[in-house]
Amino acid sequence: MNATPEVLIEKDGPVGIATLSRPKALNALSQPLIKELLAALEAFDADPAVRVMLVTGSERAFAAGADINEMKDLPDSKAAEDAMAEHLARWDRIAQLKKPVIAAVSGFALGGGCELAMACDMIVASETAQFGQPETLIGVIPGAGGTQRLTKAVGQALAMDLCLTGRRLNAREALAAGLVSRVFAPEVFLAEAKKLAHEVAKMAPLAAQAAKRAVRKALDVDTPAGLRAERQDFYLLFDSKDQKEGMKAFVEKRPPKFAGD
Numbered sequence: 001m002n003a004t005p006e007v008l009i010e011k012d013g014p015v016g017i018a019t020l021s022r023p024k025a026l027n028a029l030s031q032p033l034i035k036e037l038l039a040a041l042e043a044f045d046a047d048p049a050v051r052v053m054l055v056t057g058s059e060r061a062f063a064a065g066a067d068i069n070e071m072k073d074l075p076d077s078k079a080a081e082d083a084m085a086e087h088l089a090r091w092d093r094i095a096q097l098k099k100p101v102i103a104a105v106s107g108f109a110l111g112g113g114c115e116l117a118m119a120c121d122m123i124v125a126s127e128t129a130q131f132g133q134p135e136t137l138i139g140v141i142p143g144a145g146g147t148q149r150l151t152k153a154v155g156q157a158l159a160m161d162l163c164l165t166g167r168r169l170n171a172r173e174a175l176a177a178g179l180v181s182r183v184f185a186p187e188v189f190l191a192e193a194k195k196l197a198h199e200v201a202k203m204a205p206l207a208a209q210a211a212k213r214a215v216r217k218a219l220d221v222d223t224p225a226g227l228r229a230e231r232q233d234f235y236l237l238f239d240s241k242d243q244k245e246g247m248k249a250f251v252e253k254r255p256p257k258f259a260g261d
C-alpha cells in the first residue's frame with residue numbers, strides 16, 4: 001500500500017482502490033485532497049493492470065462535503081471563481097475517466113461528498129450511508145455537479161426536496177430513489193463492494209469502458225444521438241480480440257480469457 005497524506009492508494013489485482021483518509025474533518029474535500037484523489041484515479045486509468053476503480057472513505061464518512069474552511073473567507077463571486085474553478089472541475093474530470101469507477105459509501109456523503117459519489121459510475125452503500133446536498137443551509141448551492149447529477153439520478157421532486165431543505169436520504173431511501181444500486185450491512189459492506197469491483201473487472205475491459213461511455217451518453221444527449229453512439233461502439237468492439245475470445249469461449253462452453261485488447 002502506498003500512503004499519501006489524505007488518500008490511501010492500493011491495487012487489489014485489477015481493482016485500483018482510493019480511500020479518502022482525512023478523519024478529523026470527516027474527509028472534507030479540500031483542494032489538496034481532491035487533487036491527490038484525481039491524480040490517483042488518473043494514474044489508475046492509465047495503468048493497463050487496472051480495470052476498475054473503487055473510491056471509498058471511512059466507516060463514519062465517505063466525505064462531508066467540500067472544505068468549508070477553504071471557502072468561508074472568500075469575499076465575492078470573482079474570488080470564489082478564481083479560487084475554485086480548477087477545484088470544482090476536478091469532479092468533472094473524475095466523471096470523465098475511461099474505466100468504470102465505483103463509489104463505496106459508508107456514513108456521510110454530503111455536499112461535495114455526494115457529488116463525488118455521483119461523479120462515479122455506480123454507487124454502493126453501507127446501511128449507514130446518508131446522502132444530501134445541504135449547501136443552501138450554508139448560503140450556497142451545490143457547485144460540483146449536484147443539482148444536475150442528483151436530478152438526473154432521482155428526478156426533480158426529490159432533488160428539489162434535498163437541495164431546498166438539506167434533508168438527507170438514508171441508504172434504503174437512496175436505493176429506492178435509484179441513487180445507489182446496492183446496499184450492504186456495515187460489517188460486509190467493504191468486502192461486498194470489492195467483490196463487485198472484481199466482478200466488473202472480469203468483463204471484457206474495452207466492452208466495460210464502452211458500456212460506461214454509452215450509459216453516460218444517455219445523460220448528456222438526446223435518444224437518437226445516444227443510440228448512434230451506442231451502435232458505433234457496438235460495431236467497433238468487433239475490432240477487438242476480446243470480442244473474438246468472448247464469443248468463442250461462449251460456444252466452447254469455457255470461461256473467457258480477456259486481455260483488454
Ligand code: CAA
Nearest residue numbers: 024025026028064065066067068069110111112142143144
Ligand atoms: N468542511 C470542513 N470541515 C468539516 C466539514 C466540511 N464540509 N464537515 C465536517 N467538518 C469538520 C467539522 O468542522 C469538525 O471539525 P472540528 O472537530 O475541528 O470541529 C469535524 O469535521 C467533525 O464534524 P462535526 O463535529 O460537525 O461532526 P457531527 O457528527 O456533529 O456532524 C456533519 C457531522 C453532519 C457531517 C457535520 O459536520 C456537517 O454538517 N458538515 C458539513 C456538511 C456540509 O455542509 N457539506 C457541504 C459543504 S459545501 C460544498 O460541498 C459545496 C460544493 O458543492 C462543492
